[in-house]
Amino acid sequence: MSDEGHTAPSGPGAPAEPPRGIDLARAALTQARAQARTRHDHRQDQAQARRGLKRSGSGPDDRDPQPLRQIIGRLVTERGWQTPAAVHGVLQRWPEIVGPAMAANCRPERFEDGELVVRAESDNYATHVRWLAPKLLARLNQELGDGTVTFIRVLGPAQERRRGQWRAQP
Numbered sequence: 001m002s003d004e005g006h007t008a009p010s011g012p013g014a015p016a017e018p019p020r021g022i023d024l025a026r027a028a029l030t031q032a033r034a035q036a037r038t039r040h041d042h043r044q045d046q047a048q049a050r051r052g053l054k055r056s057g058s059g060p061d062d063r064d065p066q067p068l069r070q071i072i073g074r075l076v077t078e079r080g081w082q083t084p085a086a087v088h089g090v091l092q093r094w095p096e097i098v099g100p101a102m103a104a105n106c107r108p109e110r111f112e113d114g115e116l117v118v119r120a121e122s123d124n125y126a127t128h129v130r131w132l133a134p135k136l137l138a139r140l141n142q143e144l145g146d147g148t149v150t151f152i153r154v155l156g157p158a159q160e161r162r163r164g165q166w167r168a169q170p
Contacts, residue, residue: 008149023059051096051129077088083144084111085144086148087111087144090143090144094107097143102128102132105121105125105128106118106120106121106126106129106154114147114150114151115149115150116151116152116153116154118154119155119157120155122156123156126155
C-alpha cells in the first residue's frame, strides 16, 4: 500500500495544512488589511485627541485674550461672590445714594448677613440716618436686589464719651 494516492483526511478533526499559493496570498492580504485598519483606527483616535485640544483658528476661542471685566465676572460667578461684590460696588457709590452732605457725616462700616452697619460722626446725624433708614433700605434693595439688605444698624460717634465732673456717684 502506497501513500501516493492517499489524501489527508479533511474535516473538522483533521489537522490543517499551511496555506500555499493563492491561499497564502489571500491570508497575507487579509492580515495586512487588519493591521492597516488597526493603524487607521489608532491614527483617528490620535487625531480626535488633538482636536480636543482646540487649536485656535479665525473664530473666537476660550484661549484668546479676554477682557479683564469678563474674566473677573466669571471668577465672581464661579466663587459665589455676586452679593458681596454688588454690596461693595454700592458702598463705593455711597455719596450718590445718600447725598454728599450725608456721606460727609456718615459712612458704611460693614455688611454681614443682610445687616448694614453705618457709623455717624455725631449723634444728630445718627438720629437723622435712623429716621431715613426705611427710605435708605428701599434704595439699597433697589440697587442690590430685593431682600439683600434686611436691617440698617446706625452707630454714633466712635470716640469714647468722657464723663464730666457733674456725674452721679454710684
